[in-house]
Amino acid sequence: MPERAAYEFIYQLSQNCQLEVFSNFVKFFLPISYYQLVKLPGGFDWRTLPLGPSLGCSIPRYNAPMSPERTPIEVHRAIEDPDELPLDLLHQLTRLSKQRIKLAMQKGAVWVTRGGNTQRLRRAKRKLRAGDEIHLYYDAAVLDEQAPEPGLIADKGEYSVWNKPFGLRSQGSKWGDHCTVVRWAEQHLKPERSAFTVHRLDRSANGLIVVAHTRTMAAKLSALFRNREVTKHYRALVNGDFSSQPRPLRVEQALDGKEAISEFTFLESVDNGARSLLKVSIETGRKHQVRRHLAHLGYAIVGDRLYGTGAKDEPDLQLSACKLAFVCPLSASPVEYSLPGHDRQPLVS
Secondary structure: OOOHHHHHHHHHHHHHHOOHHHHHHHHHHHHHHHOOOOOOOOEEEEHHHHOOOOOOOOOOOOOOOHHHHHOOEEEEEOOOOOOOOOOHHHHHHHHHOOHHHHHHOOOOOEEEOOOOEEEEOOOOOOOEEEEEEEEEEEEEHHHHOOOOEEEEEEOOOOOEEEEEEEOOOOOOOEEEOOEEEHHHHHHHOOOOOOEEEEEEEEOOOOEEEEEOHHHHHHHHHHHHOOOOOOOOEEEEEEEOOOOOOOOOEEEOOOOOEEEEEEEEEEEEEEEOOOEEEEEEEEHHHHHHHHHHHHHHHHHOEEOOOOOOOOOOOOOOEEEEEEEEEEEEOOOEEEEEEEOOOOOOOOOOO
């Protein structure tokens, strides 16, 4: 089809079909220089296609289209030709550079489904089979995140214990896993080994977290947490004077329809009583349990931007997982792991 006629066809298509249909057509059937759409306050606008007046079209030129490498992309495609490499296929489907696609693979944003089993695909030259389905969840903002470094507390071979810093995730998402303690363990422990999530610790919190290195150990450790056979202690710096509360103050407040039990013990006043340092123990592990219970009591954790005031001048969330104790599945003996200096105030005041 002559170029001018093609653009006139596109113009008519844009006038007579839904925006989503038109956008998908343009993305998958035109060279990259012609499908870049710009995100405007009102949404995607076909008029921003960089076609140019020299082509005889009435579509105006837009000189600053959004780079496709900065636009979130989600792709799902069944494999038809097993000789086609995932890297080449995703390059053809998205027009992303092969370097960016390799980065997405390395950081856990590419997946493959085979026989009902879906797992991350990290090797660019891995051979796939006809009938496999490849998935890409590309978000440059996620991939560009930098992982803060955790500290190794203990390496027991089949499991390890880490000091997770503020900002590091406990587990990844479909968009990537490079900023998780699990992926860090896989890449930095010697000898190298697989890593599996056992329990969670809020991204904005810091402190002790256990990582398993075999599926069997992951199941055993997860059972300990699920059956409440793990002692978990925290330190929390809260807003307000907690000194008049019972010691300990036991809270049995259900969260999301499930039983949730926490105990809070006053340790010392900070900033002339404006803040208080608390010892926290929990019997259950509901999402944001400590933060939600304290906020409900009126003593939000300092730095809690979700359940507290979260003033911009406050430090990071002042919640630290400082002690874990359980019966080791390897030795069948009690073990206890503590954050260095946990008996002192480990938080920013």
